[in-house]
Amino acid sequence: MIIVxxxxxxxxxxxxxxxxxxxxxxxxxxxxxxxxKIVDSGDKDAKLLSSYMSDGKLVPSxxxxxxLKRVLFLPENLKGCILDGYPRTxxxxxxxxxxxxxxxxxxHFDIQDDSLIKRITGRFVCSSCGAIYNExxxxxxxxxxxxxxxxxxxxxxxxxxxxxxxxxxxxYKDETCPIISYYRKLGVCFxxxxxxxxxxxxxxxxxxxxxxxx
Ligand code: AMP
Numbered sequence: 001m002i003i004v005x006x007x008x009x010x011x012x013x014x015x016x017x018x019x020x021x022x023x024x025x026x027x028x029x030x031x032x033x034x035x036x037k038i039v040d041s042g043d044k045d046a047k048l049l050s051s052y053m054s055d056g057k058l059v060p061s062x063x064x065x066x067x068l069k070r071v072l073f074l075p076e077n078l079k080g081c082i083l084d085g086y087p088r089t090x091x092x093x094x095x096x097x098x099x100x101x102x103x104x105x106x107x108h109f110d111i112q113d114d115s116l117i118k119r120i121t122g123r124f125v126c127s128s129c130g131a132i133y134n135e136x137x138x139x140x141x142x143x144x145x146x147x148x149x150x151x152x153x154x155x156x157x158x159x160x161x162x163x164x165x166x167x168x169x170x171x172y173k174d175e176t177c178p179i180i181s182y183y184r185k186l187g188v189c190f191x192x193x194x195x196x197x198x199x200x201x202x203x204x205x206x207x208x209x210x211x212x213x214x
Contacts, residue, residue: 001026001080002072002100003209004087006180007109008172009165010119011194012201015132016109017084019202024209027077030084031064033130034071036157056159056167058088058175065095072099093179097186105212106183107205109194113169120165127153138198 003020005013014030021028032053039050045063052059068086071077080103087093096104122135128151133140141147146154159168183189190208192201 001213002083002096002104003081004083004096004104004106004183005085005109006087006106006176006183007194008111008113008116008176009168010116010123011109011111012119012198013084013109015138015198016107016201016205017082018130018132019198020205020209021082023202023206024082026079027081028084029068029071029077029081029086031068031086031088032084034067035059053159056164056171058171061089061091061095064088065092069099087176087179089175090178090182093182104183104188105209106180106189107208108180108183108189108191110191111194115195116169117162117165120160121162123160124154124156126151127155 003026005017007013017028017030020026035049035053039046039053048063049059058064064086072081083096087096118136119134122137124133124135125131126133126146126149129146129149131146131148132138133154144154145152180189180191190205192204194201
């Protein structure tokens with residue numbers, strides 16, 4: 001089963017992906033995270049990726065889909081995975097359906113725009129283990145120390161600012177929202193109210209996945 005998470009930036013996809021990945025022992029694949037690592041490594045594609053990402057724009061689908069295909073066919077991902085950040089356009093959704101017919105389930109994170117601003121501007125990440133926190137909604141238990149790995153270095157994403165958020169939100173509405181109807185028509189889309197406590201969202205999603213696994 002390939003579980004795709006669809007939602008605007010800041011809707012909690014990354015946090016839920018981490019929870020689900022542990023609960024169902026499925027790898028968590030985030031295209032944004034893969035791209036950020038490529039940018040940090042200074043690899044040959046780093047400049048190209050960074051020019052799109054720093055501007056809040058989508059990376060061209062040909063590049064993303066070919067890269068993702070290679071990752072999805074790695075032995076550790078063949079039994080299924082949680083895809084966070086892909087597909088983001090209709091052509092990416094069609095590409096995925098062709099690669100894995102009848103194996104894709106879509107979870108749609110439904111949330112109003114005004115809730116997203118605090119979520120995005122408050123977001124910070126543990127530099128050691130990648131755990132995601134939020135200064136307003138999900139702070140570390142002890143200030144300055146990661147709950148999970150006790151790391152003390154945190155970072156903020158370069159694209160987590162209000163102006164860029166509004167731009168990314170518009171791109172989400174124009175490019176990504178159409179894939180919700182695509183998955184609805186296929187009968188494989190489950191919408192969740194994403195403006196709830198993290199643990200409530202996780203329980204709702206888990207119950208849904210357990211039901212379809214039976
Ligand atoms: P994310 O971490 O999912 O918010 O992604 C960060 C950035 O990576 C996005 O703003 C895009 O520039 C790029 N990106 C990630 N996934 C995709 C995708 N499926 N298609 C195009 N660009 C992507």
